Amino acid sequence: MKMNLVLELLDSPGQLLRILEPISTFGANLVTVIHKRDYKNENGKVPVQLTLEGEQAELTGLINKFEELGFSVLEMDGVIRKEKITTILFGDIVDQNLRDTMDRVNALEGVVIIGFDIKLNGEEESTALINIEADIGKKQMVFDKIAEIAEEKNLLVINEV
Template sequence: MRINLVLELLDSPGQLVKALEPISVYGANLVTVIHKRDYKNENGKVPVQLTLEGEHEDLKKVVDRFEELGFSIIELDGVVRKEKITTIFFGHIVDQDLRDTMDRINELDGVEIVAFDIKLNGEEKSTALINIEADIGKKQIVFDKIAEIAEEKELLVINEV
């Protein structure tokens, strides 16, 4: 059996080697690896395309191990598994318990904030750009949670279209 997948790895020494380790541990064969360092995203991660061969159960163990190690599997056999969602909050973000806002988004199953950039303007209102990675099909759930938080905390929210 053969599978093709795309992982997102931090662009730092040792990450690729760490990602390749489960392949040999579970007896799979690495057919192709394309490490696209020129395509670093805003989180400092790069896509790595892998083609693996092996027994179905061994390949499943490799994929499970990738997830245990915290590697994002963006695509598996041509099927996109993660969506990137970008939203902006505007208002008194810090005063409204920034940690609570992040925790409430992260508590959604299959959803994770991968970047949170805030622009402070003294005592004035602030702007936060939030990058979220979510399992396919969870986009509306994320938007609903963001709208709930924004309404409760009196923040203006701008979601992507």
């Protein structure tokens, strides 16, 4: 069986080797690797396309290993598995327990905050740009949770359109 994957990894020394090492462990064969360093995202990650051959059980185990190692499998055989979500919070973010906000979003199954940038504006109001990676089909759930948190903490939310 042949499988095409698109993974996302940090553009730093040794990361490509980390995704290649488990392939032989699971008895799969590497057919092609396309490492697109020119397409770095805002978090310093780059897509890597792999074409692999092996038995279904081997490839499934390999995908699980990639995710265990912290690599996002963005696409599998042309089917997108993860989507990026961006939202902005405005208000007294820092004093409204920033850690709680992040923990509550990260607690959603299949959802993880991959970037959280704050711009402080004096002592009261600040702006947070939140980059989230979620399993396909979970975007509305993420927006609903952020809206719930924002309402509790009296924050303004600007979601992507």
